[in-house]
Amino acid sequence: MSQMQNVERQLREMILGLEIGPGEKLTERWIEGRFGASRTPVRAALLRLETEGLVGRDGRGWTVSPINLAELEQIAVYREAVEVAAVRLTCLHAERSAIDVIEAMLDSCDDNTPREEWHRVGMDFHIELARLSGNEFLFRAVRDAMTRLSRARWLEVRDEAALGRAWAEHRAILAAARLGDADEAARLLSAHIVGSRDRLVTSLANDRRGLRARGFAVVAA
Amino acid sequence: MSQMQNVERQLREMILGLEIGPGEKLTERWIEGRFGASRTPVRAALLRLETEGLVGRDGRGWTVSPINLAELEQIAVYREAVEVAAVRLTCLHAERSAIDVIEAMLDSCDDNTPREEWHRVGMDFHIELARLSGNEFLFRAVRDAMTRLSRARWLEVRDEAALGRAWAEHRAILAAARLGDADEAARLLSAHIVGSRDRLVTSLANDRRGLRARGFAVVAA
DNA sequence: GATACCATTTTGGGATACCAAACTGGTATC
DNA sequence: GATACCAGTTTGGTATCCCAAAATGGTATC
Numbered sequence: 204m205s206q207m208q209n210v211e212r213q214l215r216e217m218i219l220g221l222e223i224g225p226g227e228k229l230t231e232r233w234i235e236g237r238f239g240a241s242r243t244p245v246r247a248a249l250l251r252l253e254t255e256g257l258v259g260r261d262g263r264g265w266t267v268s269p270i271n272l273a274e275l276e277q278i279a280v281y282r283e284a285v286e287v288a289a290v291r292l293t294c295l296h297a298e299r300s301a302i303d304v305i306e307a308m309l310d311s312c313d314d315n316t317p318r319e320e321w322h323r324v325g326m327d328f329h330i331e332l333a334r335l336s337g338n339e340f341l342f343r344a345v346r347d348a349m350t351r352l353s354r355a356r357w358l359e360v361r362d363e364a365a366l367g368r369a370w371a372e373h374r375a376i377l378a379a380a381r382l383g384d385a386d387e388a389a390r391l392l393s394a395h396i397v398g399s400r401d402r403l404v405t406s407l408a409n410d411r412r413g414l415r416a417r418g419f420a421v422v423a424a
Numbered sequence: 425m426s427q428m429q430n431v432e433r434q435l436r437e438m439i440l441g442l443e444i445g446p447g448e449k450l451t452e453r454w455i456e457g458r459f460g461a462s463r464t465p466v467r468a469a470l471l472r473l474e475t476e477g478l479v480g481r482d483g484r485g486w487t488v489s490p491i492n493l494a495e496l497e498q499i500a501v502y503r504e505a506v507e508v509a510a511v512r513l514t515c516l517h518a519e520r521s522a523i524d525v526i527e528a529m530l531d532s533c534d535d536n537t538p539r540e541e542w543h544r545v546g547m548d549f550h551i552e553l554a555r556l557s558g559n560e561f562l563f564r565a566v567r568d569a570m571t572r573l574s575r576a577r578w579l580e581v582r583d584e585a586a587l588g589r590a591w592a593e594h595r596a597i598l599a600a601a602r603l604g605d606a607d608e609a610a611r612l613l614s615a616h617i618v619g620s621r622d623r624l625v626t627s628l629a630n631d632r633r634g635l636r637a638r639g640f641a642v643v644a645a
Numbered sequence: 646g647a648t649a650c651c652a653t654t655t656t657g658g659g660a661t662a663c664c665a666a667a668c669t670g671g672t673a674t675c
Numbered sequence: 676g677a678t679a680c681c682a683g684t685t686t687g688g689t690a691t692c693c694c695a696a697a698a699t700g701g702t703a704t705c
Contacts (some may be wrong), residue, residue, distance in 0.1 A: 205688070205689095206688075206689070207689090217678095230656065230657085231656075231657065232655085232656070240689085240690095241691075242657090242689095242690080243464075243467075243688070243690070243691095244688080244689070245687055246464075246468070246657090246658090247467070247468075247471055247694085249689095250468055250471045250472065251471065251475070254475045262697085263656070263657060263658095263696075263697065263698090264656070264657070264697090264698095266655090270599065274560075276562055277559050277561050278561055280509070280513070280559055280561070281509075281559065281561035281562055281565070283509070284505050284506055284508075284562065285505050285506065285565075286500070287505075287647085288502075288504070288505035289499065303572070315651095324426070327471035334640070338498050338501055338502065338567075339495075339498055340498050340499055340501070341501070341503035341505065342503055344506075344565065348561075362677055390602070400682080401685045426658070426659090427658075427659070428658075451685085451686065451687085452686075452687065453686070453687095461659080461660095462659055462660045462661075463659095463660080463661085464658070464659050464660070464661095465658080467687090467688095468658095470688090482688070484666075484667065484668095484687060484688095485665090485667095485686075486687090570698070594660090615695085635665070646705105647686105647704105647705090648702105648703105648704085648705085649703090649704080649705095650702085650703080650704095651696105651700105651701090651702085651703100652699100652700095652702100653699080653700085653701095653702085654697105654698085654700095655696105655697085655698070655699085656695105656696090656697080656698085656699095657694105657695100657696090658693105658694085658695090659692105659693085659694080659695105659697080660683095660691100660692080660693075660694100661690100661691085661692075661693095662689100662690085662691075663688105663689085663690080663691095663693090664687105664688085664689080664690100665686105665687100665688090665689105666685105666686090666688100667684100667685085667686080667687095668683105668685070668686090669682100669683085669684075670681105670682095670683090670684095670703090671680105671681090671682090671683105671690100672679105672680085672681085672682105673679090673680080674677105674678085674679080674680095674694090675676105675677090675678085675679095675680105675692070
């Protein structure tokens with residue numbers, strides 16, 4: 204593993220894991236020291252994370268991208284477009300076994316599963332479903348969108364009921380896909396994404412004060 | 425203008441303008457000498473062009489991405505998803521004047537207009553239409569997709585009739601958008617993209633031998 | 646106490662030096 | 676003639692150095 208990939212991966216994990224808060228300043232020299240690499244791989248990593256939207260330039264200097272509620276809403280619209288297109292393709296040439304693999308992912312979560320794992324599986328559901336479309340561009344679009352949403356979803360306060368509802372919606376989507384019913388799968392997925400967005404934005408807007416108190420920059424819609 | 429942006433812009437122009445052929449090898453040192461910059465900005469430029477899909481890593485070393493017919497077909501599906509979503513949004517809050525600006529772009533091309541300009545306007549039509557959606561992510565998706573398609577479209581052999589047909593389709597889409605008829609605009613745009621893709625892939629597949637003779641790597645579907 | 650100003654430090658952008666791995670071309674061997 | 680092998684060269688990855696611009700902090704002035 205090259206240093207560049209190493210720095211990139213570790214820095215991404217720190218940002219997504221909120222070990223570095225949204226809105227925090229980053230200096231290339233701090234990263235250099237933190238990961239024991241020189242500035243060349245550090246700069247390469249920052250350039251890539253910039254295209255992922257996780258860090259941004261703040262005049263001179265780098266900043267961990269703040270949570271931006273307006274952006275979250277726009278991403279949801281984007282997701283809806285690409286995920287619905289992907290699931291429609293999947294329905295056309297649905298591999299029964301491939302869908303079963305995704306269902307098994309959902310099954311792997313139970314009462315003993317740590318919160319972090321639910322979070323990851325919830326994202327992977329959408330990513331893996333998009334992968335089944337066989338279209339590399341739709342897949343990457345979904346994966347990148349989920350990456351951008353990741354921190355916000357992590358901050359969302361979700362009760363057991365909401366989590367259970369999401370899982371039920373996931374299962375309903377898979378059921379429609381298994382039958383090859385593209386219209387139904389599209390309708391369910393679309394509703395799921397819109398619902399998720401509403402809960403997410405509402406939750407963050409309500410908690411905004413508390414989040415800022417924790418040092419997390421949250422930009423209003 | 426920083427060196428990095430300079431190198432990036434010039435190198436992108438050379439690749440898109442086919443001054444460096446698809447499939448050609450690139451060395452950081454050649455670029456360094458060609459643009460009179462050191463390796464630091466060269467490296468940054470390559471990293472960004474990599475995310476745009478214009479260059480790729482070939483083991484050790486860099487290669488200008490070949491024209492990939494399978495990829496072109498996948499991009500068309502992706503475009504269809506995002507452009508249709510964008511135009512639907514545009515229809516919801518269509519600014520009459522903004523649509524007129526796009527129509528004026530189309531009008532600016534006549535018999536005396538150089539082929540290169542038709543090419544550029546044909547792409548900008550789609551990009552600007554997506555911008556009107558107001559959704560940054562849909563806009564960027566369309567812009568990036570058009571960038572990836574650019575070289576292939578430039579290589580396409582297009583007769584006057586095909587060009588005229590494309591312009592007529594563009595105008596029809598704008599007319600529907602002006603009326604706020606989202607379903608009609610979506611239907612027309614979708615058909616336009618599918619038609620474009622078919623003509624493009626057919627043309628390149630037919631010319632494949634000749635293109636390879638010119639030193640352009642063209643990967644079959 | 647607020648503010649304008651200047652010296653110092655910090656920082657990102659760029660240039661260069663170094664290295665190990667990969668590639669190249671030629672040669673010896675069969 | 677084909678092939679295995681080796682020295683020399685090229686090249687991407689990394690570290691380090693330099694610089695100008697921007698941030699910082701202290702100080703003098705009002």
